Amino acid sequence: AMFLENVSGLAERILRNFDIEAIDSALIISSSGTNIVPIEMAELFRKKKVKVVSILTTKHSEKSESKRSDGKKLGDFSDIILDTGAPMGDSMITISGLESPVAPGSTVGGALLINSIKAEVARLLTEAGQPPKVLTAANVVGKEKAVALFESAYDEHSHRLAKLYQHVGKSK
Numbered sequence: 001a002m003f004l005e006n007v008s009g010l011a012e013r014i015l016r017n018f019d020i021e022a023i024d025s026a027l028i029i030s031s032s033g034t035n036i037v038p039i040e041m042a043e044l045f046r047k048k049k050v051k052v053v054s055i056l057t058t059k060h061s062e063k064s065e066s067k068r069s070d071g072k073k074l075g076d077f078s079d080i081i082l083d084t085g086a087p088m089g090d091s092m093i094t095i096s097g098l099e100s101p102v103a104p105g106s107t108v109g110g111a112l113l114i115n116s117i118k119a120e121v122a123r124l125l126t127e128a129g130q131p132p133k134v135l136t137a138a139n140v141v142g143k144e145k146a147v148a149l150f151e152s153a154y155d156e157h158s159h160r161l162a163k164l165y166q167h168v169g170k171s172k
Contacts, residue, residue: 004037006067011040019167022049027117030054031090031106033061033074042077054078055113057086057106084109 004010014037026045030038033056042052054074058081066073075081086092086105093103125132133153138146 005035006037008036008040011037011044015041015044017168018164020045020048020050025051025053028052028054028074028078029056029110030074031057031060031084031086031104031110032064033057034064034066036067039066039068039072039074039077042074043072046077051079052077053080053082055082055084055110057088057090057109058083059088060086060090060106063088082113084113 024045026042028038028042028045033039033054038054042054045052056074058075061073061075064073065071084106086109089101090104090106091101092105094101122132122134133149133156135153136146136149140146141149
């Protein structure tokens with residue numbers, strides 16, 4: 001993975017598989033914001049007028065060198081930057097006798113940010129009269145309802161994916 005995330009041109013090969021339009025938005029996650037593929041993805045999204053939100057670790061990104069020759073980082077192509085709050089280097093725990101700190105803080109901060117986004121989107125959709133399908137545990141809503149919600153959510157997901165791929169490989 002560390003090799004692949006720095007292969008120039010890979011972002012374009014990945015994104016060619018999707019029917020991306022200006023109405024879309026992109027969420028790109030990279031702790032340092034300095035690897036080539038996430039940066040190129042953000043750059044390609046911006047060229048297509050897609051809004052880019054990035055989750056990165058600001059302190060880590062500021063002190064890290066971009067792998068791109070022009071020095072640009074993910075934040076340079078982001079409309080909004082959400083900071084995981086982790087320290088430079090990302091690791092949070094120092095252990096006596098161990099040379100390097102361990103336990104990346106970006107994992108915890110990123111999960112917190114993603115779940116906050118999910119909660120806010122659910123609130124906004126519900127207030128707009130379009131509540132989302134939410135996967136809920138059987139011990140909360142009952143077994144039958146939990147199964148129905150699960151199947152309904154994945155059916156909706158399949159329909160959304162079909163729309164995303166409907167024009168792939170066709171001339172526009």
